[in-house]
Amino acid sequence: MNQRKQQKDINKAIFNLIKYGEQAPWSERQVQFFSEMLMESANEVDVTVDEFGQVLEDNGCMDMAFAYLFELFATAYWDNEDFCMIEDYIKRRGWREAPRAKRYLQALAKSEVKLLEITDVNSGHWVEVRPVGSISKALRVYECAGSENLKRWDCIAARVISLDDKYLFSGGLLPFSPYQAQEVPALLEHACQSDIDILKEVRADDTKCQWSDEDIEEMAKIEANKQLPDILFSFWACQIYLSIIKPMPMLLNNDGHQLHWSKIKFPIDKSDIEEVERRLHAASQLDFNSTSKEWVWLDCDKNNIDNKGATVLGHLSITSKYLVATVNSIERAEEIRDFLKTLLNELIGTPLSVYKNSEHMMDNYSPKGLPSMQPVEAPEVIKASLDQYYRNILDEPIPMLNNLTPRESSKNKDQHATLIQWLKYLENSTAAVPHMSHYDFKWIWEELGLECID
Template identity: 30%
Template sequence: MRNDISDLITFISQDDLWSGRLQEVVAEHLMPALDEFDLEYDDLPEVLGEPWPGVLWGCGFEDFLSRQYEDDNIVDLYLKRRGWNEPAANREYFGALRDTPVRLYEVSGVQPGVSMVLGDLLGDTKPVTVLEGSATQSLKQWDRIVVRVIAENDAHVISGALLAFSQEAVAFLIDGLSTVLSVDKNDELSLTTKQLLKCAPIFTNAWLFTALPRALSEELPELSNADGEDIMFHDLRFPFETGVTQKEVSLCLNEANFFAADGARCWTWLAPHSSKAPRERDGLMLESQTDGRTVLGHLELKGKALLINVNSSARADRVRNLVMNAAGQHLKQPLTTIRTVEQMMAEEQVESDLEDADEIPPEIARQIVQEHMDQHYRETLDAPIPALGGKSPNQAVRSKAGRAKVVDWLKKLENNSAKHRNDAIEEYDFGWMWAELGLQEHRK
């Protein structure tokens, strides 16, 4: 296994002093955000999903390897005591991790499964081509990432802990570094290796402080109905007894005063007019009303069965009893399907995708999108853009400061397009815009 760090981790775990130091460094990377959002490390798999808890721990671990304590550095100590048992490549890799700071890079020249070019955004190091098979499968042109780049023989590789940074995370990072280093926030940051090594926890915190709010807001709120019951969709199917017709069941349901006819074969189950006000509860209430009465469920005759939809377990029990009392002689016991809110949403998405699929042949759709985007962006070159101070791209490129803004604007356009779910938009080539504006040398 290339660059195997398992023996190094075992060595640290067997020493209480160094194990404690590692935990302290990892805490510097994680605890400010965890405390802010009232979370534990064990909550991260559920909130962020895999593999992020391990990656975040890796950020702290790689930082720990660079820490110099009064008595020693853990990499130096390990190599002195156990280095003889490690391949030369591993010894060199551990030493490189010790001396290499984490940096903020801009991604370009992505060759999926092969390599990418990384440009340093916080220092003066030259762009470097990195050999990488996994990360290049998902990274797009102009993405921003935080990682350590390690020189290995005549090539470069990245360390194990890589964080993709959103624009919001980059701004958070720049603000945090400027504050810690007492740099004017309007000045361009250029950090030395020593400064970067000391600021490693700020990178992880910038990612967490922007990723956690998004992840937590994406969680579905607690949903209940007007009776204060948890939302759980129940679909009940009452098969007809042998020889029973829809008309017979329909007559029984029409005689029941709690079911309001909604067509020849459909009914709405309504709460009585005297029903109490909805129960107060944290989260959101999922409910609808008709004529001031709460809708408790829907009934429909379909083929040789009565179908009923309600949104809680308690309502499923109640409507089962009501229906059997009203038309039980005509119906068999129901078959029930239960679905969560998440399952219902997933099913609706699948149905939507199927409806949209194959409406337009892919080659025609791609041509339509290509022509539309060509026309749109050609008009945009002469349109005022807020990000360019109200100037058009053609006007802004006439000054040095304006050209820098146009480059940033183009990168954002291209990066957003590369991440689009529509293949035609994702594959759109912005090269002509860079050429039109005379900025080809900035598009590596």
């Protein structure tokens, strides 16, 4: 039997299962379950459940929510029953399904939701996944449609089903960014602490209760882990809702200036380049990076021993015709003009300026200041630009790395976990930008002396 026919049988079985859920007693239970799940999420953002659901519906997110919630509902055990809806359906109507589709339903009934990290992708064929925070060997999951939208280091709440010696995803899948996934342990810890408080109240009210603190902590941990699928849905739904209704924030740099990407080109004569370079090298606020062949403009003296946490105000580079200054605000553009006019005087001509505000940059989305690429640029041009951009970043303080540079963090083993998480975020963000998705980050891992995670 070919793969298309097998998938058609599974889709038919899921359709029949959904229709079965519209019958008593499952229909009433399903309404209650969906209402409670959406209500919990709506309460988190302080809106009515109708308003919350409408926002998800209007923005094309309700189908994803339904697929995930329906699987939660169909695999849940109600009251004192020892069967879930899927098992009830198989018992009563399983005879009507193709053998492989029936095995799929049986595996789905026993499956569990896990928060997974994508470690590799073969678009249109398979993805490899492992639990977030784990270093275990990844599972290869054969997924044709979904794999086209997944990137390395994406995170997903999903069920992995073993069927006929292959792993498959079920239909209910929720996407998370690497940063969002890092928040889940704190959410679980909060749920665990709430359960501990409740169990301690029960112990205080029942004089016959012999639970120790260790017993309570263990029970609370087990209960919190059972709540993981619900927690993941609520977190995902709230993040989606807030991203839709939240207005665009005003983005500011460290000086409180509104972000405007600014590139200023000062004409220079070829015969003056050597003198321009000499003066730039001598300037106390300009630190030359021999790897990227550019000067980093700092907010303090480069020779000052306390400048470890110095703010990078901009970058300077020289072409055959121009001295190019790149900064992130109009105010800094004015400041660098005055600075260079004083430093270089007659060696530079009248500058040409280009500005892009944060809204324009978001329209041409490029995460965390990645260099913007036009579709007409050749792959080798894009690669060269990214190579230069990332080489610069390796020597710049990063807030996520406690204001250390990536190179400094690589020399401190205690910083390696945070550094690896930052690299995952960097790689994942770049893959989201058109024309940059195939950029190979292996050299960065190697340059920082870290094992490249496969």
